[in-house]
Amino acid sequence: MKANTSTVTNTGRIANILRKKRSKEYMSALNKLDIGDGRLKQTEIDQIINTIKGEFPEVNLNGILKGYISKCYLGGTYEVHTLTFVLEILTHYHTGEVLPDDMERARSLAKKGMYEYIEVYSDCCRAVSESGDVSVINI
Numbered sequence: 001m002k003a004n005t006s007t008v009t010n011t012g013r014i015a016n017i018l019r020k021k022r023s024k025e026y027m028s029a030l031n032k033l034d035i036g037d038g039r040l041k042q043t044e045i046d047q048i049i050n051t052i053k054g055e056f057p058e059v060n061l062n063g064i065l066k067g068y069i070s071k072c073y074l075g076g077t078y079e080v081h082t083l084t085f086v087l088e089i090l091t092h093y094h095t096g097e098v099l100p101d102d103m104e105r106a107r108s109l110a111k112k113g114m115y116e117y118i119e120v121y122s123d124c125c126r127a128v129s130e131s132g133d134v135s136v137i138n139i
Contacts, residue, residue, distance in 0.1 A: 070117035
């Protein structure tokens with residue numbers, strides 16, 4: 001089955017844009033997802049959303065970005081947290097809870113904590129290191 005070119009992120013122009021090193025502002029915004037007790041005010045979430053959209057102004061992420069997943073440091077049985085592709089729902093997941101929208105495929109990579117977070121796209125994942133460097137992973 002041939003992939004719809006509007007959802008392909010691992011080749012072509014979109015791949016080159018999404019492969020670029022992430023800015024300090026972008027990294028800082030996503031690191032806020034795991035602060036405090038895990039509850040952000042809507043204004044804080046809105047700031048994160050605007051930073052994410054500003055990082056890729058030339059790419060429409062709707063339909064290709066499923067969301068973000070990273071190791072959760074809230075303690076207890078919390079394992080990972082996600083921010084959905086609509087960039088509105090932040091959820092912290094306990095060990096064993098099923099993740100939505102193809103996010104499960106990145107769980108094992110995220111919970112190891114080797115990367116700051118994993119961007120889950122329709123056709124691949126991008127693992128982002130602390131420095132903002134990006135690795136494309138086909139899982």
